[in-house]
Amino acid sequence: MSELVIDGLHARVGRQEILRGIDLRVGSGEVHAVMGPNGSGKSTLSHVIAGRPGYEVTAGTVRLDGVDLLGMRAWQRAQAGLFLALQYPIEVPGVTLVEALSEAFAAMGRDPAQVPALVAAEARSVGFDESFLARALNVDLSGGERKRCEIVQMGAIRPRIAVLDEIDSGLDVDALRAVARRVGELATQAGIGVLAITHYNRLLSELPVSTVHVLSAGRIVASGGPQLALELEGTGYVAYEEEARA
């Protein structure tokens, strides 16, 4: 069993405090959704967990199985078992998916020779065109293809915990279904703990979500079962925003 534990996390960009005390726990095989309006800190949360430069953590801890992630560089966090699917996957000209994952595997002490077959199988399972595998990462891919590519990588790497930052944005209905189904399988069958950050609840209807958290103005202001997402659908975030700023 693995567990990602976030305690009292505060972070800022420049002088602006974006995260103002986040507490979250995600265990193996659990699927948590973090929902919130624009500007609530969703992407900041995912970036701070993964170690993207440009954010300053001012208080709190992020631990994976007791190991403090905040003192690590992004690649060390990845090797510790964390995966981040980016909202906007980045183009890396001249570097293919297989090359990148081969290096990651080798650095983790796994056999890089397995990567091509693993990646091909994952591509089939999420409907990612295998001919794209020979291309440079995310170059000339549509937004939807990039999202599928993130899930291909998640499936090949098999992290302990995966943070998915708006994996549903830019996807059409079929792509959303394929991505959500694969994420669900990876959670239930491979035991990956998932923290899915999203703006909309349409992802939630496709994912076996156990817990929904509402993020507003840098705080988790409510947590509950999947029905919380449906309530949000009706009420919107307004009530929570008032609460968060209070």
Place this chain on the structure above:
Amino acid sequence: MPVPESSNFNAQVVRSLPGPEWLRESRLASWEHFARSEMPRESEEIWRYSRIDELDLERYAPCPGGGAGRARVADLPAQLRGLVEAAGPDATVLVSRNGGPGEVVRPQSGLAVGPAPSGPFWQATEPLPVLAGPRADVWTALNGAFVNVPWRVMVAPGVAVGAPLVVVHWVEGAGAAVFPHLEVEVAEGASLQLVEVVASADADLLVVPLAQLGVGPGARLDFGHLQLLGAGAWELGNQVSRVARDATLRSMTVALGGEYARVRTDSVLEGPGGDSELLAAYLGGGQQMHDLRTVQLHAAPRTRSNLLFKGAVANKAHSVYSGLIRVEKGAKGTNAFQTNRNLVLSEGAQADSVPNLEIEDNDVRCSHASAVGPIDESQLFYLESRGVPTSTAELLIALGFLDDVLVRFPARGMRPGLRQAVAAKLSSVGLGERQATMPGTGVLSPDQGGGAGL
């Protein structure tokens, strides 16, 4: 400052060089041109940022006849031989040592390779003009004066040569001054893939190569200049191309080695509809300096040139790119583009980029762009977030950056070896933590960042 009196470079030495009468006369004419010239100085714009003021010709001496005997493919260092043989089982290979006599293996029909003039050629046996004209620099004259064997390549009209031609100029001997010389004529409607390799072991030597490329009407030449000189070597190179009506030139320079390596590329679009693509990839480490100067000269209507030079510098290396697009009056409908991008991999490294336009006609489309910067932080983060260690991620990104050009290298079979050489060089300048899965890294042995890794 005029050319200094020199015990190694003077008319007497020029006269003593062996060869047929026309060549001896041509050498003397070139020498007189050189002797009348001013020595280039860094204070001149075209030599700005260069290291030319450090050049002391007296440290070098020409090697008449190229040294010991006829060069053979089998004598090349194993790694270089492997790279050359990757050009394919049918590729024609010429190996010349110190610009001297050499061996031509696997000749192809319609392709003549030999010392100029040698027959049977399809055109006059008169030598091509050794001097490339006022547009090239003074080193072409020194090349013409001290050339050992003026190697000539000709493709008969209408012949599409099936396999590449690889010309290897192997250079050796501490203190040697070597003048590789290549004249190429691709006749009307013909096509050729040609790779020129200039390589040496680590040694204090001077190489002054000259390549003159003539692409006839409707012809096509894919040309690659691969510079794999060892640490300590100086290169002062010139490539001059003339592109005729509806002809196509694809030219690429790959510069990895040398201490100070300068290549000037002049592409003259002489005939309407001519098309010239100029590419380069260069990577320096240690204290190396790569210096690339280009001229895209549009002298005829409806001509097109497209230039993409990509460089990377690490450690304390320095690179310079300086390019000029010149569109002469009457060259209507010209399209000319110039892009130079540089990756700075260490804080102590430096890249200078100086693009220029000179346009005498108004019915033209021209653009130039240049960029100098470090590895993109978000690309680095992306690879790291997959578990790739920082230094390995930097190596992948830098390799990918240069690979954009390398994948267009003319002899397809040589591309993997070239990529391996670049990867090995990136390792040698301090990128990457391990090399086990880098495809093929280690084929060319890493060095201390100064040389080509051979």
